[in-house]
Amino acid sequence: MAPAPNPHPPTSPRRARLSRDLVLSTALALVDAEGLDALTMRRLGHELQRDPMSLYRYASNRAALLDGVSEMVLNELAIFPDDPDWQAQLRKIAHDLRLLALRHPNVVPLLVTRPLSTPLGMRPLGTLRPLEQILALLIDAGFTPASALHVYRAYYGFLYGHILNELQEYIVDPDENEAILRLGLHRLPAKDFPHLRALGPVLADYDGDAELDQGLSILLAGLATQLATPHARAIQQP
């Protein structure tokens, strides 16, 4: 008769003490590996060899858990608000964020979707850091605070849009990518989608990096003119 089945489980060395960081990074790993749906409280508990209920010490909700994962991912993004060349810095941030998204594609829906159900001021602070730092960058560069906000919106909007676009066309294993893509396109009725079907080959090799950079060039050129003319400032203090 063994009264306590596992007093000192000798064969499980990795049963470290829980911590918010451990919980969140395990959650992130799980999402990266198996997608958002795999991240259930029960599954995560199993992964950490703990009762699912113990997780509620470190995230009061499943929603909060998801927010935590977003935050953790965004923390990988480094921003240097003191860079004197604001355009170069914005370019760098954009490419970094793009790579981040490609590294954690399953998290992107969270990044994009969670803020929609959380008023700005109530978001996890880590999520707002990029916004604050980019504002700082722009204001340092000479923009009015108000017009810095406008520039941020145009810039970040474009950036998120690009990332979504690119991910929408990518996703599948790069190996079968072209095959599957073509297969998919072949399904389209030729009558209704002539252009789309014809573009199969072009769709297949999408150089997201180049495309992003080109878009940024257009946008930054346009935005820089706002800095040159005092036009923007006129809005704030006429």
Added chain:
Amino acid sequence: MAPAPNPHPPTSPRRARLSRDLVLSTALALVDAEGLDALTMRRLGHELQRDPMSLYRYASNRAALLDGVSEMVLNELAIFPDDPDWQAQLRKIAHDLRLLALRHPNVVPLLVTRPLSTPLGMRPLGTLRPLEQILALLIDAGFTPASALHVYRAYYGFLYGHILNELQEYIVDPDENEAILRLGLHRLPAKDFPHLRALGPVLADYDGDAELDQGLSILLAGLATQLATPHARAIQQP
């Protein structure tokens, strides 16, 4: 002893025959009214006074149901690929899509997120229609098919990004909007978020329409130069 409790329920006049359209539009109404989480098979069944299982005749999945709702919303978007003034048409589409998003804010996460888990060729056809039609518009305007695709990407990326941005700052009831927003901002540590906090008032009155239009101007100006120079064509056939 009532053997059949409800042979001809006389008090429910609206028990029409089901159809995919009825199912989807009821689903959309439900999402609009109570959000995405309210759209469960059981709830929708209840709404239609049918057993939840009957829905599987018209959408083989919950995921397929969501796709159907996206499709239904996108069908509200009218595009005129024959418009000779492509820039004006792109502007119009952008504003229309923005209004569509504001009319169905709860559906936006679907619009943005579902394609991420569906290879392009496998999406509901209604979802691809805008892409095809915009390509047609651009090609008619003189763009190479390949560069039309690039223009589409820059344009649609920017557009989606803007919509996400705007919705992220809006969401709450316009009444309490400013109050809640300020309250939220007040929560931020002044030390770490000076710029963001200072921008409270500016954040509160966001003229999304103007902002979108301004961004479009920048972008379209940039894109038009590609049409002028044969630069883009050089990429395809050197």
Added chain:
DNA sequence: ACAACTTCTCTACACCGTAGACTGTACATG
């Protein structure tokens, strides 16, 4: 009248998030 087909319902299962009460351990204090 019968049969074939479609539409809708019933039952059941495995899984989900999480409330609430509980156990066990760690440590500060007497």
Added chain:
DNA sequence: CATGTACAGTCTACGGTGTAGAGAAGTTGT
């Protein structure tokens, strides 16, 4: 050493979810 207190982790249970599979009811063609 004893004891109180805080905290970490657990257990059980409840109401909800999507959906497989078999069956009932309704509709239509002959």
